[in-house]
Amino acid sequence: MNLVRAELFKIRTTSLWWIMGLILVPLYAASVLLNWATASAGAPAADSGTPDTQQAQIEAALKPINVATNLYTSGQFMGVLIVLLLCAIIVTSEFFHLTATTTFLVTPRREAVILAKFGAAVIVGLAVWAVTTLLNLVFVPLILSSLDFGSQLGEPAVWRAIALNGLAFVLWAVLGVGAGVLIRSQIAATLTLAILYTVGTSAVGLIFFLLTENVARWFENLQVLIPTTASQLMISGTELPGNPPRWVGALVLIGYALVAGTLGTLITKKRDIT
Structure with missing residues (x-):
């Protein structure tokens, strides 16, 4: 726990956390x-030319329970990006500020250090999740009331989605530490992860769309291999047509x-620290 507290202290003593x-x-x-706005727009008309599968997905997503789970987990897409970057910096800051050598001399067991970084990352991820969730619990009932859906807080699916959203934040935090081990430069890690997360997600999604439309429909289900798509799938209120569970x-x-966790630990144990 002392190592975890030390890692959290390193985060608190920089300005980066409040900038994020x-x-x-x-x-x-x-x-x-x-x-x-998406919930208020409603589904397109059945004769609008929208493919049947897509029409069914849109209609399912606009059911009150799915609207509620989507709203109560608002902020996930950009929230986990912030967590990803912050947790990568937990590692890269050691090399940026030239404290890595001191850290590993004070604690020669490198696996203990990297595990402490994972522990601190999990706390960071849960903290961001808690803040966005509390804000959602304040504002979303008002939005749902304006849509005549009620708060939906009595539905188990809502709380399951909120809990799984917390799990997603934790897993992205672990990914961040793993990425920080692989890309030790703080600037390079921040830029690479931000670009891959935003532009890369759209690019890979487009590739799967083209494969689905031009090669085989089953490529559509493989989109779940995109980490951001996997995160979104976790927090759906009900099973959506055409999507994996x-x-x-x-x-x-x-x-x-x-x-990411395994590679991060193994690489840190074997890599020379200068």
Whole structure:
């Protein structure tokens, strides 16, 4: 626990955490407004030319329970990006500030250090999840009331989605530490992860869309291999037509986190520190 506290102290003593917090606030607000607008827009007419599968997905997503779970988990997309970057910096800051050598001399067992970084990352992820969740619990009932859906807080699916959203934040935090081990430069890690998360997600999604439309329909189900898609699948209120079950999204994200955690620990133990 002392090592975890030390890692959290390193985060608190830099200005980066509150800068990231200030960035998250408008992004969170934009997410809530976008989800509200989407719910208010309604489904397209049945004769609008929308493919049947897509029409069924849209109609299912606009059911009160799915609207509620989407709104109560608002802020996930950009929230986990902030967590990913912060947790990568838990590692890269050691090399940026030239404290890595001192850290590993004070604690020669490198696996203990990296596990402490994972522990601190989990706390960071849960903290961001808790803040966005509390804000959602304040504002979303008002939005749902304006849509005549009621708060939906009596539905187990809502609380399950909120809990799985917390799991997603934790897993992305672990991914962040693993990425920080692989990319030791703080600037390179921040830029690479931000670009891969935003542009890369859209690019890979487009590739799967083209494969689905031009090669075979089953490529559509493989989109769950995209980490952000897996996160979104985890927090759906009900099973959506044409989509894999929620547990598949959770399993994919857990797999990425396990690989990142294992590689991060092994690389840190073997890599020369200068």
